[in-house]
Amino acid sequence: MKGDVVVISVLVVLAMVQFMVKPGQAAVTCQAVSDSLAACLPYLTSGATCPTAACCNGVGRLQQMAQSTADKQAACKCAKEDAARIPDIKEDAAASLPAKCNIQVNFPISKDIDCES
Secondary structure (H helix, E strand, C coil), X not given: CHXXXXXXXXXXXXXXXXXXXXXXXXXXXXXXXXXXXXXXXXXXXXXXXXXXXXXXXXXXXXXHHCCCHHHHHHHHHHHHHHHHCXXXXXXXXXXXXXXXXXXXXXXXXXCCCCCCC
């Protein structure tokens, strides 16, 4: 469950990176990332065709929370840690999540993303 949250968090963090606001101290916690993305776990692990509204709402909340570069990096790291604990996350579902939730990102979504860049 947390792994799916991590993948979603990575996606959201990556989406936020494109808006690059000034860096600061991270205010986003791993618990907040997990809580925001928990509803996405079924989509990320089942191969369902669409994420739920609750999932997309959580992705949107996370995007709103992670405004600074430090927040985005922290959320990315939390998401990657969670995803590493859930081996059945479907990479294609994770990669498609931003588009399915109408969030645009200009980079590929992957478990191998470098959260520092």
